[in-house]
Amino acid sequence: MIKPKSNIxxxxxxxxxxxxxxxxxxxxxxxxxxxxxxxxxxxxxxxIKHHQLQPLINNLKxxxxxxxxxxxxxxxxxxxxxxxxxxxxxxxxLWSQMHGDEPTATQAIFDxxxxxxxxxxxxxxxxxxxxxxxxxxxxLNPDGAEVFTRRNALGIDINRDALRLQSPEGQVLKRIxxxxxxxxxxxxxxxxxxxxxERTNKPATISYLATAFNYEKDINDVxxxxxxxxxxxxxxxxxxxxxQVGRYGDDFEPRAFGDNIAKWGTSLIxxxxxxxxxxxxxxxxxxxxxxxxxxxxYTIANESYKDISVEAYExxxxxxxxxxxxxxxxATYILNEKEYTIDLGIYRNE
Ligand SMILES: [Zn+2]
Numbered sequence: 001m002i003k004p005k006s007n008i009x010x011x012x013x014x015x016x017x018x019x020x021x022x023x024x025x026x027x028x029x030x031x032x033x034x035x036x037x038x039x040x041x042x043x044x045x046x047x048i049k050h051h052q053l054q055p056l057i058n059n060l061k062x063x064x065x066x067x068x069x070x071x072x073x074x075x076x077x078x079x080x081x082x083x084x085x086x087x088x089x090x091x092x093x094l095w096s097q098m099h100g101d102e103p104t105a106t107q108a109i110f111d112x113x114x115x116x117x118x119x120x121x122x123x124x125x126x127x128x129x130x131x132x133x134x135x136x137x138x139x140l141n142p143d144g145a146e147v148f149t150r151r152n153a154l155g156i157d158i159n160r161d162a163l164r165l166q167s168p169e170g171q172v173l174k175r176i177x178x179x180x181x182x183x184x185x186x187x188x189x190x191x192x193x194x195x196x197x198e199r200t201n202k203p204a205t206i207s208y209l210a211t212a213f214n215y216e217k218d219i220n221d222v223x224x225x226x227x228x229x230x231x232x233x234x235x236x237x238x239x240x241x242x243x244q245v246g247r248y249g250d251d252f253e254p255r256a257f258g259d260n261i262a263k264w265g266t267s268l269i270x271x272x273x274x275x276x277x278x279x280x281x282x283x284x285x286x287x288x289x290x291x292x293x294x295x296x297x298y299t300i301a302n303e304s305y306k307d308i309s310v311e312a313y314e315x316x317x318x319x320x321x322x323x324x325x326x327x328x329x330x331a332t333y334i335l336n337e338k339e340y341t342i343d344l345g346i347y348r349n350e
Contacts (some may be wrong), residue, residue, distance in 0.1 A: 009209040027124055027298060028236050031291045032117075038118060038290070040110035046281050048103050050078045050142035056110055057081055063117065065129075071137070072172035075094045075153035078142040080172050085116060086133040092300065093182035093266070094293070095137040095173060098189075098257070100144020100151070104273035104282045105188030107291035109138045115294060124298055131301035135180050136250065140169050161246065162260040170257070177261055184229070184300055185266040186293065187211070187258045190282070193275025194347070196349070197246045197317040204246030205285055206237050206292070207319050211272035226267040227313040228305045233269075233292040234316055240288060241276065246319035248272055269296070275323065308318075325331045 015317060043052060060066045060083055067084045074080065096105040097300075113136075128134075139145055142155035151157050152167050161170035195204040210226035212218075219227070237245050248270055254257050260267040271293075273285045299305045324345035333342045 017161060019218045020228055027121075028291060030121070032287070034112040034120065034242065035111075035287050035290060037120075038111050038114040040107065040114055043107045043110055044281075044283070046103050047148055048106060049137075049146055050139060053106075053110070054079075054115070057083065060113060071176060072130050072168055074143045074169055074232075075167070076143045076146075077101040078146075080140065080142070080169065082176055083113075083136045083138075084133060086129040087131065088131040088133050088301070089182050090132045090137065090184070090300065091182045091296065092132050092184045092324050093135045093137070093177065093180050095140050095176075096188040097138065097145060098140040098169070098173070100141045100146070101143065101148045102150075102188075102190035102273075103108065103139075104190050104286050105271065105289050105293075106138045107286045108293060109188075111286070111290045112136075112294060115290075119304070128297050128301045131302075132297060134297070135176070136183070137173070137176060139172060144181065148267070159257055160255040162257040163255055163300075167320060172259060177266070182266045184225070184266045185258075185261050186296075187261070187268060187270045189270065189272045189290075191248070191272035191274045191319075192321065195274050195319045195321050196323050197243060197270075198320040200243055201318065201322075202243045203275040203323055204272075204319050205241045205244035205274050205276045206233075206288060207246040207248045207270075207274060208234065208316065209248035209250055209258075209272075210313065211258040211262045211268040211270055212250045212252045213259060217250055217252065221306055222265055222267050223262060225305070226262075226311050227310050228308040229267070229269055229296050229300060230316075231310075231312045232299050232305050233271075233296050236292045236295055237288055240291070244276070245316055246274070247313075247316040248319055253327065 061068045065085050069082045070079050071082045072080045097103055102139050141152050156167045158167050158170045161167050165171050172197045197204050209231040234245050258268050258270050276285050324346040325347040328344040331342050333343055
């Protein structure tokens with residue numbers, strides 16, 4: 001609590017808050033506006049495969065700012081590689097595509113590498129890389145990606161293997177989590193395009209979750225920090241996809257990685273890329289991932305997220321599932337020579 005001092009003090013405070021907000025907005029707009037300069041164009045369709053990523057990762061090895069380490073193999077023998085950059089004391093761990101058919105954020109990660117490798121945004125990059133050390137593990141489930149399925153080659157859902165650790169991919173994730181001991185974690189997924197923001201007819205283009213660490217869904221400092229960063233990212237997405245953000249269900253799942261990683265002390269941010277009208281390849285959603293994740297890294301680096309209120313997190317509408325590819329309303333259906341009015345929802349098989 002701040003004791004009243006003077007109007008000048010308040011004017012100064014408001015000015016400061018406005019300024020920090022202004023600069024963050026400014027960065028976000030620039031990121032959105034210059035995106036095409038950084039988009040990794042070799043990954044322009046959703047069904048990306050492991051072999052497409054390898055030359056891109058090998059390029060990073062030639063840059064001394066990066067550390068690239070093989071940290072394990074999938075069941076079918078595909079390399080899992082951890083890519084680290086930065087010299088800051090705050091560790092941030094981002095992993096994507098533990099479900100093989102959820103590739104949107106993997107593409108965004110390679111856009112982020114292009115951003116880090118470019119010439120522009122020098123001050124922002126310096127702020128990020130001097131305060132943070134970033135660790136990326138893109139495409140944790142390459143065997144699933146190969147055939148565009150959720151599960152790994154053993155048929156295991158890696159995200160239900162956090163305790164038994166029977167999949168080599170899950171073992172790698174646990175080992176890296178323990179060695180990095182990240183302050184912040186980004187758990188990057190895709191969700192059904194049939195999810196909507198509750199009580200609206202808008203798709204949940206992005207859904208967020210500050211993952212719970214117990215059945216009681218308690219909010220400790222670690223979880224509160226994830227909530228604050230999510231509120232920050234929600235404000236960004238609202239600008240480009242108004243009303244199209246949902247809050248993912250926060251029931252505790254004892255077998256899932258996100259829940260356990262939150263329990264082990266990392267502020268865990270789940271991002272689910274959903275649907276967006278006319279964007280079947282999810283390239284606009286990929287762009288929103290790029291803009292919001294980079295902005296989030298910047299707010300974590302300059303600690304401006306700390307001023308955000310946790311209460312605003314609860315105001316984000318929950319996820320619901322009421323979308324269809326085609327909906328026919330008020331159709332007449334004749335049954336036993338009597339007319340009935342029905343609404344018909346149709347899903348299109350991929
Ligand atoms: Zn998933």
